[in-house]
Amino acid sequence: MAKEKKQEVDEEIEEVKESENDSIEKEAEDIDIPEISEVEELTNKFNEMEDKFLRARAEIANMSNRNKNEREQLVRYRSQDLGKKLLPAIDNLERALATEVTDDHGTSLKKGVEMVLESLTVALKEEGITEIEAEGKIFDPNLHQAVQTVPAEGDTKPETIVNVLQKGYQLHDRVLRPAMVIVAQ
Amino acid sequence: MAKEKKQEVDEEIEEVKESENDSIEKEAEDIDIPEISEVEELTNKFNEMEDKFLRARAEIANMSNRNKNEREQLVRYRSQDLGKKLLPAIDNLERALATEVTDDHGTSLKKGVEMVLESLTVALKEEGITEIEAEGKIFDPNLHQAVQTVPAEGDTKPETIVNVLQKGYQLHDRVLRPAMVIVAQ
CATH class of the missing domain: 1.20.5 (Single alpha-helices involved in coiled-coils or other helix-helix interfaces)
Structure with a gap:
């Protein structure tokens, strides 16, 4: 190449x-x-x-x-609605029981109503619905509603609840309705 | 190339x-x-x-x-437990109302009890708890409990409920307690 x-x-x-x-x-x-x-x-x-x-x-x-x-x-809180609706019935039963009766029929009726009230209260308690403590307690705006105030007398401390006009109820920690109270000031 | x-x-x-x-x-x-x-x-x-x-x-x-x-x-079904517990109270109120009263106090008490019963029934109804229809209906073992039978008389068809001894209640489709009934056979 x-x-x-x-x-x-x-x-x-x-x-x-x-x-x-x-x-x-x-x-x-x-x-x-x-x-x-x-x-x-x-x-x-x-x-x-x-x-x-x-x-x-x-x-x-x-x-x-x-x-x-x-x-x-x-x-x-399942019993909140039904429980709340029962409160007026309980009020009315308590009011009915305040009626004086004079004869045996009335006494028998009253006894029946007392039993009913007791059984309602027990049923509510079992569901966690209890009366709010009020009388003699210090006023708590979360639990009580003051509808009237009176001057504190004697040993009564200010802000003490001296009278309950309508009972309050709570379901566990939840207030179903506050107690209507009279407070000393 | x-x-x-x-x-x-x-x-x-x-x-x-x-x-x-x-x-x-x-x-x-x-x-x-x-x-x-x-x-x-x-x-x-x-x-x-x-x-x-x-x-x-x-x-x-x-x-x-x-x-x-x-x-x-x-x-x-939230009101099932409380509702069930209220049934004896309702029974007792109805029983109390069957008591005859003779004086004004008794009449007033009775009126109060009637109102309470009405308000309880309404509260239950609002939660879906209603009385089970029984009297005059055909016996249904899902809703009724037969505690007695009687011979069918006249136009009464067999299996018809002729008397209710204790009212039954249901919560929507769920039976809280069956009606206790007497059935024609």
């Missing part, structure tokens, strides 16, 4: 190599860049999904607690 | 191309195999996480429905 020819060949080879290199680089662009971005994309998708899952799991825990609390509140 | 020379050059070029191809394939092996397994691994991880997320989301929907139902049931 002549030197000149050899050089010519080498040049052509070099050209081909270069073009091949170009094509390799091109192929590398075609293959590698999408590969890397696919991994990145998948990693991002995974992270997003993991985030969604962790949020969902937190929501489940929150819902569970919230529902437990709601259920407990519903059970604890 | 002579034809012969041209062929020589082509052959050399072919060789170079092949060796370049080998190197491309080698490079591809070095790069691609870990890339593919990483993609696969990530895809699997993503699918698993997506599955966990979808299950969590389904659980949230289930919890939400379950809790809504539970809440509705708790509200619907």
Whole structure:
């Protein structure tokens, strides 16, 4: 092979190599860049999904607690509405019992009413509904409603409840109606 | 360029191309195999996480429905316990009212008791507690309890309730206590 020819060949080879290199680089662009971005994309998708899952799991825990609390509140205060509606009936029974009776029939009727009142009070107590303590206690605006004040006499301290005009009732910590009271000042 | 020379050059070029191809394939092996397994691994991880997320989301929907139902049931039947306890009081008031009174005091007491009974019945009704229909109805073992049977007389069809010894009550569709009845046979 002549030197000149050899050089010519080498040049052509070099050209081909270069073009091949170009094509390799091109192929590398075609293959590698999408590969890397696919991994990145998948990693991002995974992270997003993991985030969604962790949020969902937190929501489940929150819902569970919230529902437990709601259920407990519903059970604890379930008798609020019916209990509240029974209070006027109890007032009326107490008022009826204040009636004086003179004959045996009346006495028998009164005895029956006393029993009914007792059974109502017991039923309410079992549901957590109790009378608010008032007479002789210090006035508490959360539990008592002052409808009248009188001057404090003798040993009576100011703000003491001296008379209860209508009984108050509470369901656990919740006031169904305040006691209507007269307060010494 | 002579034809012969041209062929020589082509052959050399072919060789170079092949060796370049080998190197491309080698490079591809070095790069691609870990890339593919990483993609696969990530895809699997993503699918698993997506599955966990979808299950969590389904659980949230289930919890939400379950809790809504539970809440509705708790509200619907909330007065069951207190209502049940009030029934003997109502029985006693009705029994007391059956007492004959002869004087004004007794009449006044009786009027008071009637009012109380009325207000109790209204309160129960508002909570969904109603008397079970019995007298003149066909006996239904889900609602009535037969304590006595009598022969059917005249137009009375068999299985008809001819007398109610104690009223029954239901809370919506739930029987608080069946009516105690006498049935014609």
